[in-house]
Amino acid sequence: MASWISEVYRKLHLDYHQPPWMEGVAEAFTEAEAQRQAKTFKRSGIEAVEFFAYDHYGYAFYPSGIAPVHPGLKNDYTGLMSKALKAQGIRTILYLNAFTSVEMRKLHPEWMRVAEDGTMPRGAWLQHEASHICIASDYLEAFFFPLLREAIARHAPDGVWIDAGSWMVEHPCYCDNCSRRYLEDTGRSLPAGPMPAPSEELDDEAWIRWRIWRRGLIAPYLRRLAETVKAVSPDTLLAENNAGKYLYGIPHVERGELVKWLAPLELGLDWLSCDPVHFGANHEMTFSREGRYQSTTGLPFDYMNERFHGWGEWQMRPPTDWKLELATVLSVGGRFFFADQPHPDGTVEPTVYRHLREVHDYVKPREPFGHGAEPVPDVAVLASLPSQLIGPMAGPEWGRDQAWGVAVPRSRTDRVDGASMLLSEAGIQHLIYDEETMRRSLDRQALVIVPDQMLMEDETIEALERYVETGGTLLVSGRSGLYSERGERRAADPFAKLLGLSRGGELPAPLHYWQAGPELAASMANGDLKLQVWGAAMQVTLAGAEALAHVLEPVESVWAEGVKDRSHWRHYTTVGAAPAGKTDAGPAVTVHRYGRGRAMYVNGEPFALYYLEGHRLTREWLVRGLEELYPAASRRLDADKPLHVELALQERRTMEGAELLVHATNYFAQKRPGYIIHNEEVPPIFGIRLRVRTKVRPSRVTLEPERTLLNWTWDGERVHVELPRLDLHAIVRIETGAGEGMREEERAGNDERQGDDG
Structure with a gap:
């Protein structure tokens, strides 16, 4: 059913929220203007357009019989746009x-979200109080689903894109609907506020229960959403x-x-779509890491980038940025x-679409390499899905002067x-998995990393035991698995047998140092330096594991009266920061042979620390650990x-056999003091060796989409190839079966480029 969404690469979203005081809404959007825009979109290479039927302010942009129509609306924006796009053969997607x-x-004041003090908060980014509707109310059945049915029946879209939905269901609500439903479902009253701080949340069973219940309202909403559309x-x-x-x-x-926690494939959606970069920020990093997860879900997915620095403005970023962002999305599938x-008034700026045409002309010849390709x-x-929602924030929880x-x-x-950042910088092919999806694909993994995922399912820990026992390798950090997926503290360390150690309570300090043992220190350029590690560390008792490094507590004098508490x-x-003391608080890095495999434990949160600081010494330690495993x-x-x-490495079957595709993207941002990131001038990189x-021995290696033959050798196990120049994006195509359409001169040229051992 989702075939067309998989085949369409170039979509356009027209963001059109209009506050109630706005006059002349869609005033210039006549039938002729709609036709002009549709033709402009077509010339720009756009294959599908998403346009507004019902916006954040709660206004329809067509003559709805259900929703309030925007008081300043002059023309049927939704209807005219739909008709014009269809006339140009462009797919249509309704926004609600x-x-x-x-x-x-x-x-309906009874439908609004209510704070504990009785006030009605504002919704999303709106500046209007009392604008956040509660999911637990009758609103969906009485208003929204009828509106959705009306909009689909009237405009016959190819797709529907719902905003301000599941990501709005997080905040506490004390409306009568929530109180009644929570009591009916759990036999309990809503927990009294304030909501606990993240560092205290796992100690508050009432709030964990409420958070899971509250998020549990999302799945039925999504199911009814899909039923209504279909x-x-x-x-x-x-x-x-x-x-x-x-x-x-x-x-x-x-x-x-x-x-259970639901995998994306169980949500009832036809495709996954995100506007993940809200106010500028780093598009390439976001698209890369989130795409490395969504590419494992089994659903088509896309990401929005935008012309502006932040949503709700009319600035324009460099088209070089757009090209690199689209190449990044393509590289992760x-x-x-x-x-x-x-x-x-409904008009758009032609300059944007001149530039967008240039960008689409750049990515169009690259798109065929996405068809049928899998990471x-x-x-x-x-x-772990609950670990992203419940429990303490990552990294240093206290001790640092955050006001300075x-x-x-x-x-x-x-x-x-x-x-993900560490692996990307190290050039290591990796994907991100939720627990259920990872369990299904463990047999295809050479290494599994569990980066301080505190809440985990028993089935996952058992699956990892079998995986390592049969020859797999595992890296576990920090407090991983000490809590169940329900947020309950386990009575014993569930990884004890696998890691060859047992974790107890947390060490008292917010800061520790890692000191490498002689062998590990000798293998690192800066191995004689102690590594400063902020964040929680554990009391660890060895039970078969070998310690490669130890945790040193900070100097004793940092504690007033010798009392070690916050x-x-x-x-x-x-x-x-306090300097390292002399007290050995236990192992920092351990390895343990379990069955035919090996497991490493790192005592702390070095991955979070690396994301926050990007320190080269942290990278040196982690890369050395990866090399060990x-x-x-x-x-x-x-x-x-x-x-x-x-x-990023992808593979696909072709008519001629199989091929591997190595995507290389050149991220090179200008220096900026703040949140806005630009890749406007990207210097080329020469001589990347892959x-x-x-x-099997390849039949041909080419640079795509240029179809340039590359020099390569094969050592019996690996292809060695040099990428002579990387500008923004390049695809190295390694064919493992000679194509029928390969010309004789190409075969001859390819043979000449293989080298003596090719």
Whole structure:
């Protein structure tokens, strides 16, 4: 059913939120203007357009019989756009907002979200109080689903894209609907506020129960959303903004009890779609790491990038940025979704589409290499869905002076994001998996990394035991698995047998140092230096594992009166760090042979710390640990390249056999003091050397889409190839079966380029 969404690469989103005071809405959007825009989109290479039917303010842009029509609307924006796009053969996608409205309080105050103090908060980014609708109310059945049916029946779209839905269901609500339903489902009253801080959340059973219940309302909403769409039009496809991301896990809850955390394939959506970069930020990093997860879900997916620095403005970023962003999405298996914002009168700026045509001309010859291509498993990073939502933030929880300078924002996802950043910089092929998806693909992984995933399922830990016992390799960090997927502290360390050690309580200090043993120190350029590691560390008792490094506590004098707790920690240097002391607090890095495989434990949160700081010494330690478990010579992909060049490995079957595709993207941002990132001038990189493991000797290696033959050799296990120049994006195509269409002169030229051992 989702075939067309898989084949369409170039989509356009027209962001068109209009506050109630706006006059002349769509005033210039006549039938002739709609036709002009549709032709402009067609010339720009756009294959599908998403346009507004119902916006964040709660207004329809067509003559709805259900929703309030925008008071300043002059023309049927939705209807005219739909008709004009279809006349040009462009796919149509309707945009509807779910849970925000500035009008609904007047019509149905009982549907609004209520804070504990009785006030009605604003929804999403709106500046209007009382604009956040509660998912637990009758709103969906009484208003939204009828509106959705009307919009689909009237405009017959190819797709529907719902915004301000599942990602709005997180905040506490004390409306009568929530109180009644929570009591019915759990037999309990809503927990009294305030909501606990993340560092205290796992100690508050009432709030964990409430959070899981609250998020448990999302799955039935998505199911009814899909049923509503398909009942009107079975061929209309459905996406729900940001649903299906590893940082927005959705549980299946029955009668207040968690049944399981749902994999994206179980959500009832036809494709996954996200606007993940809200206010500028780093598109390439976001698209890369989130795409490395969504490419494992079994669903088509796309990401929005945009013309502006942040949503809701009319600036224009460099088209070089756009090209690099689209290339990044393609390299991880996704599709494109460019966002523009029409002026209130409905017009768009032609300059944007001249540049977009240039960008699409750049990516179009690259798109055929996405058809049928699948990411290659090699190193798996586990993103436990509840671990992204419940429990302490990643990295230093306290001890540092956050008021001095600029405090670095922290997130639970920094652990997974840091692992992905490290692997990308190291040139290691990796994908990100939720627990259920990873369990199904463990037999294809050479290494699994569990980066301080505190909440985990028993089935996952048992599967990892079998995986290592039969020859797999595993790296576990920090407090991984000490809590169940329900947020309950396990009585014993579930990884004890596998890791050859037992973890107890947390060490008291917020800061520790790792000191390498003689053998490990000798293998690192800076192995004689102690590594400063902020964040929680554990009391560890060895039970068969070998310690490669040890944890040193900070100097004893940092504790007032010798009492080691948070209230007695004393500020030491400018931002709070204390030097290493002499007290050995236990192992920092261990290895343990288990069955035919090996497991490593690292005591702390180095992946989160690396994401927050990117320190070269942290990278040196982690890369050395990866080499210990999974040497570069054994990896599916290995390379000599700068840190900022990212590689992604895909494979696909062709009429002629099989092929491997190595995508290389050249991320090179200008220096900026703030949040806005630009890749406007990207200097070329020369002489990147790739080594790709193959089962058979290749028949041809080319640079695509230029179809340039490359020099290569094969050592019986790996292809060695040099990428002579990388500008923004390059695809190295390694064919393992000679194509029927290969010309004799190409065969001869290819033979000449193979070298003596090719």
